[in-house]
Structure formats: structure tokens, C-alpha cells
Amino acid sequence: MKANNLKKRKYYTVAVFALFRLAALLTAAALAGIVLFLIIKGAGSISWDFLSQSPADSMTKGGIFPAIIGTFYLTAGAMLVALPLGLATAVYLSEYARPGRINSIIRLSVANLAGVPSVIFGLFGLAFFVTKLGLGISILSGSLTLALIIMPTIISASEEALKQIPLSYREASYALGASHWQTVFNVVLPAALPGIITGSVLSLARAAGETAPIMYTAAVFYTLHLPSSLFDPVMALPYHIYKLATVGTHEALVPIRYGSCLVLIGLVLGMSLAAIIIRTKIRRNKQW
Amino acid sequence: MVNDPNAVEVKTLNFFYGEKQALKNINLDIKRNEITALIGPSGCGKSTFLRLLNRMNDLIAGVRLEGKILLNGMDIYAPEAESADIRRRVGMVFQKPNPFPKSIFNNVAYGPMLHGIKNKHGLNRIVESSLRAAALWEEVKDDLHKSALSLSGGQQQRLCLARALAMEPEVLLMDEPTSALDPISTSKIEELVMDLKNSYTVIIVTHNMQQAARISDKTCFFYMGELIESGATDQIFTLPQQRQTENYITGRFG
Ligand SMILES: Nc1ncnc2c1ncn2[C@@H]1O[C@H](COP(=O)(O)OP(=O)(O)O)[C@@H](O)[C@H]1O
Ligand SMILES: [Mg+2]
Numbered sequence: 001m002k003a004n005n006l007k008k009r010k011y012y013t014v015a016v017f018a019l020f021r022l023a024a025l026l027t028a029a030a031l032a033g034i035v036l037f038l039i040i041k042g043a044g045s046i047s048w049d050f051l052s053q054s055p056a057d058s059m060t061k062g063g064i065f066p067a068i069i070g071t072f073y074l075t076a077g078a079m080l081v082a083l084p085l086g087l088a089t090a091v092y093l094s095e096y097a098r099p100g101r102i103n104s105i106i107r108l109s110v111a112n113l114a115g116v117p118s119v120i121f122g123l124f125g126l127a128f129f130v131t132k133l134g135l136g137i138s139i140l141s142g143s144l145t146l147a148l149i150i151m152p153t154i155i156s157a158s159e160e161a162l163k164q165i166p167l168s169y170r171e172a173s174y175a176l177g178a179s180h181w182q183t184v185f186n187v188v189l190p191a192a193l194p195g196i197i198t199g200s201v202l203s204l205a206r207a208a209g210e211t212a213p214i215m216y217t218a219a220v221f222y223t224l225h226l227p228s229s230l231f232d233p234v235m236a237l238p239y240h241i242y243k244l245a246t247v248g249t250h251e252a253l254v255p256i257r258y259g260s261c262l263v264l265i266g267l268v269l270g271m272s273l274a275a276i277i278i279r280t281k282i283r284r285n286k287q288w
Numbered sequence: 289m290v291n292d293p294n295a296v297e298v299k300t301l302n303f304f305y306g307e308k309q310a311l312k313n314i315n316l317d318i319k320r321n322e323i324t325a326l327i328g329p330s331g332c333g334k335s336t337f338l339r340l341l342n343r344m345n346d347l348i349a350g351v352r353l354e355g356k357i358l359l360n361g362m363d364i365y366a367p368e369a370e371s372a373d374i375r376r377r378v379g380m381v382f383q384k385p386n387p388f389p390k391s392i393f394n395n396v397a398y399g400p401m402l403h404g405i406k407n408k409h410g411l412n413r414i415v416e417s418s419l420r421a422a423a424l425w426e427e428v429k430d431d432l433h434k435s436a437l438s439l440s441g442g443q444q445q446r447l448c449l450a451r452a453l454a455m456e457p458e459v460l461l462m463d464e465p466t467s468a469l470d471p472i473s474t475s476k477i478e479e480l481v482m483d484l485k486n487s488y489t490v491i492i493v494t495h496n497m498q499q500a501a502r503i504s505d506k507t508c509f510f511y512m513g514e515l516i517e518s519g520a521t522d523q524i525f526t527l528p529q530q531r532q533t534e535n536y537i538t539g540r541f542g
Contacts, residue, residue, distance in 0.1 A: 168386035172448070175342060176399035176455060177376030186398070191389050 038265060042258030050259055055222065059244065060252035064260050066226055070139075070234030071208055071267060073227065074218060077143025078150060078207040083200060085147070086154030093155070094162045095184050114152035118212045121149050125217035140230040142218020149213055150203035157199020161192040194279045201275040205268040211238040221247075237264040292361060295320040295459050295489040296341060301355035303336060305348070310336045312513045314355070318459075318506070323481060323490045325500035325521065328510035329536065334493040337510070338461050341491065342378035343371040360458060376403065379452030381462045385444035387436035387451070392419075392428050395436045395447055399455045414454050422450035423480055442473025449480065453488075460484065462492040466499065478503050497537055501525050509533045 053063030089110070097103040125145030135141045165188050173183040219239035227234050237260055244257040296318040303311040311333050318324050326334045339345045340357060343364060357364050364374045376399075387395050396415045405411060415432070419425040424446045428439070436447055445465060452460060462481070466474040481490055482503050494500050500507050501521060508518040509532070517524065517533045528534040 166386075168382065168384060169388060171344065171347075171382065172386045172388065172451070173398070174347065175344060175375055175380040175382075176402065176451070177372045178399075178402050179372055182402055186402070187388055 035265065038258060038262045042255065042260075042262035045255040045259030046262060050256075051263070054224075058250075059222070059256065060250055064235075064237070064240060064256070064263065066223060067235040067237045067240040067260065068263060068267065069226060070219070070236040071238070071264070073139050073234060074142045074146060074214060074236055075204060075208045075271070077139055077230075078146035079200070079204060081143060081147035082150045082154050082203065082207075086151050086200075087158050087196065089151075090155045090158030090162060091184060091189070094159045095180070095188070110152050110155050113148070114156075118149060118210050121145055122213040122216045124148075125213060130217055136231060137216075137218060137220065137233045138231045139218055139227055139234055142214045142234070142236075145213045145217045146207045146210060149210065150207050153203040153206065154196075154200050157202070158192070158196045161195025161199060162188060164195055165191050194282050197275050197279045197282075201272045204271050204275065208268050208271065209238055209264065211242050214239060215242075237267070293319050294358075295360060296491070297356075297358040299356040299358070301340070301353070301357065303333075303340060303345075303354075304352040305336075306350045310513055311340075314515045316508060316515060316518060318489065318491060320489050321485055321487075322505040323485055323492060323503055324506040324508065325504035326491065326493045326508050326510060327495070327497060327500050327536070328516075330495065332510040333513045334510055335463055338380075338463050338491065338493055341459065341461055342375050342380055344375075344380070346371050376455055377458045379455055379457030379460045381445070381448050381452055381460070381465045383464045384468050385441055385448055387439070387444050387447050389435065389437055391433045392436050392439070392447060393432040396450050396454050398451065403455075415450075418450040418454040419447075421453050421484070422446045423476065424450055440473075442469050442476060445469060445473065445477060446480070449477070453484075457488070459489045459491065462490065464493050464495060467495065474499075497525075509536060511536070 050063040051068065052065050054066055055064065056062035089106070093103065093106060097106070122145065125141055125148075129135045129141035129144050130137060135144075169187050169191060170183055173187045178186070214236055218234060219236045220233045221235070221239070221243045223233065223235055225232075241257060241260050241264065244253050244260065294317045296316075298314050298316040298318075301311055301314040302309065314337065326337065328334055336345065340353065341359075341364075345351050345353075353365060359374065359377065363369065388398065390398070393415055396418050397411045400411060400414050405414070416425060416429075419428065424443060427443060428434075428447075431438075436444065439447060445468075449465075466477050469477065478499065481492065484490055485505075492500075492504065504521045506518065507521040507524040509516045509524065509528075509530075511532050517528060517530045519529075524533065525537055528537060
């Protein structure tokens with residue numbers, strides 16, 4: 001009787017774990033599937049010219065260099081704005097703000113900001129940055145809009161990273177006569193940096209991949225010139241892909257479309273990799 | 289005051305965590321250039337007492353203190369006393385080695401840099417002399433820019449000692465500094481502490497009675513928040529005056 005029960009429980013455990021494993025494998029398979037699909041469809045169109053040339057003949061020939069550059073500028077711009085702002089917010093929330101009404105309002109806003117659909121950010125960017133502030137359809141407007149979108153991720157990632165810092169580091173700093181600010185700035189923040197970078201990698205990928213927010217604020221389907229200032233509009237990979245998929249019916253566009261997708265994924269993975277390398281460097285050296 | 293042989297004087301001290309009284313009516317004088325050991329069963333208030341001496345308990349919400357603690361004659365809980373200032377003058381080594389995740393050099397230089405020493409030459413000198421005083425210099429002099437976390441546990445604890453000594457504190461507090469270390473690292477730290485006596489006043493919490501007997505000049509026995517007995521270490525371990533002290537040191541409880 002008892003042995004029977006045990007046996008039953010054992011089977012049950014095995015079955016449940018198999019189910020979990022299946023779910024995990026399915027996730028991995030989905031990613032592998034997408035990448036594989038893109039490689040099969042798009043690898044053929046990848047060439048040095050494709051990466052380094054401007055489009056030609058109504059997009060049916062040439063490369064996507066301006067879109068790569070545009071996405072790079074927009075993403076870097078968004079990170080440049082969102083990282084310091086997000087970090088400052090996280091430090092304020094976790095190190096300074098007393099629990100209370102203002103604190104809860106800020107937290108609630110951050111949480112809700114994360115839930116706003118990206119097309120709404122796009123419209124807000126159009127109304128506020130492009131029109132109201134007069135920044136026009138530009139790298140600047142697009143970066144600021146993207147920055148708003150990724151702020152919540154950066155804030156929560158930073159808060160999480162700050163929370164992970166053991167109390168013993170703070171105690172050691174206080175015991176040497178450091179003030180709260182000195183402790184946060186010299187000990188807690190540097191120790192949290194690898195975690196902050198890791199968390200921010202996610203938002204980096206998001207900023208690179210979003211279409212709706214840049215559609216009205218930064219991106220154009222085609223420009224003759226590469227941007228020469230922050231106030232210029234740019235081509236951008238996600239928007240380019242979207243346009244190629246919805247506007248063009250030309251046969252020649254199909255491989256270019258998949259090639260662009262592959263480049264976008266490559267760019268995102270590349271930037272993530274760079275962030276991971278920086279993080280490992282910091283972790284290894286610890287020399288700040 | 290300069291002739292006063294006491295580095296620390298504790299007068300009718302009561303301390304509360306919220307409603308809970310952790311220390312009851314403590315009176316104690318601690319002599320300069322002596323090693324004072326605090327012993328007693330766990331939870332009796334040793335750490336609490338130690339952390340009052342450098343105002344570390346300020347960081348805990350809802351605590352209350354009655355009485356006075358004088359550091360070389362100065363009331364460290366007087367309204368005009370700055371906690372950061374007190375902590376600069378009273379160094380602390382914690383139970384678990386807690387070096388910053390920075391280089392060895394930056395760990396030791398952290399305190400002096402905070403307090404305005406910026407020039408490379410001065411910092412180099414302080415780092416070297418502090419590491420020498422902690423008997424770590426020979427082991428790390430070629431690796432000063434390696435992460436402190438790459439050191440062994442015993443080395444890390446000596447680094448923490450060097451970090452505290454870099455401030456040239458008037459009093460050095462140690463809270464069970466060897467409880468996380470192996471016997472060899474432990475005896476190294478013990479030797480160090482005995483050497484430090486010439487230049488520093490050391491107050492050390494230990495749950496290890498042999499350690500207290502080996503290294504300290506004075507021993508204080510705490511029990512349930514009270515200072516039951518204090519005196520010369522020899523006397524406490526051979527002729528304790530109180531029944532509770534005797535029970536504790538003969539291992540009948542604790
Ligand atoms: N932060 C705190 N909040 C509330 N009670 C505490 C706190 N720290 C210690 N105590 C209590 O104070 C008493 C003394 O603790 P402690 O000083 O750590 O003892 P010891 O170091 O002798 O083991 C214990 O009963 C402990 O539970
Ligand atoms: Mg303790």
C-alpha cells in the first residue's frame with residue numbers, strides 16, 4: 001500500500017518534470033526556429049555590399065546601411081537618455097525615498113508606464129517631442145520616445161541590482177566614517193553596476209526592435225543622406241522591415257526583407273554581447 | 289583628560305530595540321593600549337554593546353539609548369557629536385570578512401580618500417603601512433590592483449583590519465573577527481591583535497574563551513544584557529567572583 005503510494009508519487013514527479021522540461025525546450029525551440037528561419041530566408045542576401053551600401057532602384061537593390069546606422073543612433077540615444085535617468089530614479093527610490101505617498105505614486109507610475117502600448121508612446125512622442133517641443137521627425141525625438149519606453153525596465157533592473165548588494169558592504173563603508181551618499185556612490189552603485197548592465201541589455205534589445213514609437217517620431221522610409229545631426233530623420237531597421245513587408249509587392253524585396261530581419265537580430269544580439277563583455281570585464285577587474 | 293588612562297568610559301548605559309531592552313545598566317571603563325575581551329553566550333548583547341561604541345546602531349530604526357559613552361573624554365552621543373566623525377575615530381572589523389569588491393589598494397585607501405587624502409604619494413604610504421601593520425604587505429605587495437575578493441578568507445580579514453587601521457583609529461572594535469576563519473588564519477589574527485596593543489586600544493568580542501584568555505588583558509562577561517563581571521583576564525578565568533561567570537567559563541552553559 002505504502003510502496004504503491006510512493007511509486008505513484010514518483011511517477012507523478014517524473015511526469016511533472018517532463019512537462020516542465022517540455023515547456024523549457026519549447027521556448028528554446030521557438031528562438032532557434034525564428035533564427036533558423038531568418039537564416040534560411042535571409043542569409044543569401046547578406047553581403048558586404050548589403051551592409052555597407054544605400055538602397056537603390058526603389059529598394060530592390062543595394063543595401064541597408066542607412067537603416068543600420070539609424071537604428072544604432074536611435075538605440076544608443078535612447079540608452080544615453082534612459083540609463084542615467086533610470087539609474088537616478090532607482091537610486092532615489094531604493095536609497096533615499098522614505099516609504100510614503102510620493103514613493104508609491106512614483107512606483108505606480110513606473111509600473112504603469114511599462115504597461116502602456118508602444119503605439120501610444122509613438123503618438124505621445126509625435127505630439128510632445130516632434131510638435132510641441134519642435135524637435136521635428138528626428139533622431140532626438142525618436143531617442144527620447146524610445147527612452148520613455150525602456151525607462152521602466154531600467155529602473156526595475158537597477159533597483160533589483162541595488163537590492164542585491166549585501167548589507168555588509170554598506171556597514172563597512174559606514175564604519176569608516178562614510179556618509180550615506182558616499183556609501184551609495186562609492187560602494188553600492190559600483191557593486192551594482194554589473195547587475196544594472198545585465199538588466200539594461202533587455203531594454204537595449206527592445207529599443208532597437210520597436211517600430212511604432214519611431215514611426216511618427218524619427219523614421220523615414222528613404223533618405224538620400226545619412227544623418228548629419230540629432231535633428232535629422234533616419235532610416236531604421238524595424239521600420240524598414242515593416243515598410244518592405246506592407247508596401248512593396250516586388251519579388252526582389254523578399255530576400256532584402258529577410259536579410260534586414262537577420263541584420264536586426266544580429267545587431268541586437270551583438271549589442272547584448274557587447275554589454276555582457278563589458279560586464280564581465282567590470283566583474284573581473286573591480287577596480288573602480 | 290590626557291592623563292586619564294581610559295579610552296572609553298561607559299556610564300549607566302541602557303539600550304533598547306523598540307520595547308526590548310538589550311543592555312541593562314552597563315558601567316565600564318576601558319583602558320588605553322589594552323585588549324579588552326567581551327564574552328558571554330550568544331544573544332547576551334555583546335555585538336549590541338560593541339556597535340554602540342562606534343554608533344553603528346544609529347542605522348537601526350526605533351532604537352533608544354540612555355546613559356553616556358565617553359570616547360577619550362568626549363560624549364559620543366552628545367547632540368553635537370557627528371556619527372561619521374565618531375566612526376572615523378573608532379575602527380571596526382566585522383565577524384565575516386567584508387572587503388569591498390574593489391582592488392586591494394582601493395580597499396585600504398577607501399577611508400583616507402573619503403576624508404580628503406588625494407595625493408598618490410600619501411595614499412601609497414598609508415596603504416603600505418596599513419598592510420604592513422596587518423601583516424599582509426608581503427603577500428600582496430605585487431598584487432595591489434587585484435580584486436580583494438581574490439584573497440583567501442584569512443587574508444580578506446587582515447585586509448579589513450588594514451582598512452580600519454588606515455584611519456588610525458583611537459579604538460579598534462572587533463566582533464568575533466575569527467569565527468569564520470580556519471585555525472591558522474585565526475592564530476595570525478590573534479598575533480596581530482596582540483601586536484596592535486602598543487599603538488591601539490582593542491575591544492574584541494569572542495565566543496572562544498581560549499582566545500579571550502590568550503590575548504586579552506581585561507575580560508568582561510555579559511549575560512542577558514547585563515555586564516555580570518569584568519576584570520583582569522587572569523582573575524576572571526581563575527577566580528571568577530560571580531556564579532554565572534564561573535558557570536560560563538567552565539562550560540556549564542552557553
Ligand atoms: N537589529 C535588532 N533589532 C532587534 N533586536 C535585536 C537587533 N539586534 C540584536 N537584537 C537583540 O538584542 C539581543 C542582543 O543581541 P546581540 O547584541 O547580537 O548579541 P550577541 O552579539 O551577544 O550574540 C538579542 O536578543 C537580539 O535578538
Ligand atoms: Mg554577536
